[in-house]
Amino acid sequence: MKSDSGKEKGLNVLEDWYLEYHIHKNRPGLLGDVASLLGMLSINILTVSGVEDKNRGFLLQTDDRQKIPALRSMLRKVENITVTALRQPTLIDRLALRHGVFIQRECSEENTKTYKFTRDQLGILVDFLGELLKKEGNQVIGIRGMPRVGKTESVVAASVYANKRWSFVSSTLLRQTIRYRLEEDEMATENMVYIIDGIVSTLRSNEQHHSLVREIMRLDAPKVIEHPDIFVRETEFGWEHFDRIIELRHNPDEEISYQMITTGFSSFDIS
Numbered sequence: 001m002k003s004d005s006g007k008e009k010g011l012n013v014l015e016d017w018y019l020e021y022h023i024h025k026n027r028p029g030l031l032g033d034v035a036s037l038l039g040m041l042s043i044n045i046l047t048v049s050g051v052e053d054k055n056r057g058f059l060l061q062t063d064d065r066q067k068i069p070a071l072r073s074m075l076r077k078v079e080n081i082t083v084t085a086l087r088q089p090t091l092i093d094r095l096a097l098r099h100g101v102f103i104q105r106e107c108s109e110e111n112t113k114t115y116k117f118t119r120d121q122l123g124i125l126v127d128f129l130g131e132l133l134k135k136e137g138n139q140v141i142g143i144r145g146m147p148r149v150g151k152t153e154s155v156v157a158a159s160v161y162a163n164k165r166w167s168f169v170s171s172t173l174l175r176q177t178i179r180y181r182l183e184e185d186e187m188a189t190e191n192m193v194y195i196i197d198g199i200v201s202t203l204r205s206n207e208q209h210h211s212l213v214r215e216i217m218r219l220d221a222p223k224v225i226e227h228p229d230i231f232v233r234e235t236e237f238g239w240e241h242f243d244r245i246i247e248l249r250h251n252p253d254e255e256i257s258y259q260m261i262t263t264g265f266s267s268f269d270i271s
Contacts, residue, residue, distance in 0.1 A: 018060070020058070020093075034075070034078060037075065043060050057093070095127055098124075122154055127161065137220055140242050142244070142245045143225070143246045144256050164191045164222075165193070178200060182216075193224060199230050203234065230258060
């Protein structure tokens with residue numbers, strides 16, 4: 001019995017690869033040299049983009065992954081560049097090509113799931129968060145930031161990007177919102193995103209609301225929690241329940257501080 005798989009027929013499957021290099025000196029003809037090497041290996045260029053000031057990224061496609069080690073070896077001979085990535089593309093790689101900006105990520109051994117954005121990067125943040133919200137199943141995303149930096153607006157825009165409905169369990173977007181129950185259609189988790197304000201839900205509500213939050217945390221659907229530090233401090237949920245943490249600042253040097261928030265009372269302006 002013959003198999004219909006491409007492998008059995010001797011056909012290789014097209015695969016995408018991400019190439020990125022740092023430019024030490026942007027001499028004339030540099031991009032042409034790299035493109036010529038790719039052409040010699042019959043590797044297709046799907047996208048090419050400058051990424052920040054001194055980096056260039058490519059989305060490549062080939063039906064023979066054995067060509068990738070050869071490409072890596074050949075690129076070592078190209079003057080004025082250093083290859084910084086040659087791998088199958090991640091979501092972050094694709095967004096870097098789309099926006100020309102790297103998503104900053106915490107790289108310490110203790111913290112590998114924190115991603116950093118500034119307010120002028122709201123476009124890439126919405127795309128990044130929207131792609132995460134497209135995924136099926138349970139995931140918990142925390143979003144840190146000072147007042148009026150764009151946290152809630154970004155979550156709503158990302159939900160639209162992901163073609164999903166959103167439900168404010170607690171919020172201060174228009175006025176203080178504290179829900180004690182959800183409508184029946186809001187419990188249909190297939191196309192829902194639940195948005196929780198960690199300060200409002202823990203410091204400005206009652207046990208009936210806390211019970212609803214615990215129920216939502218058990219649902220098989222995405223949850224986005226603003227002010228996750230307070231949520232973790234005031235509930236039984238820990239950092240291990242979070243899949244990713246997003247930090248949003250007005251500028252890269254802004255400190256995100258909750259020192260003024262005390263248990264049961266807050267003078268923190270969260271509107």
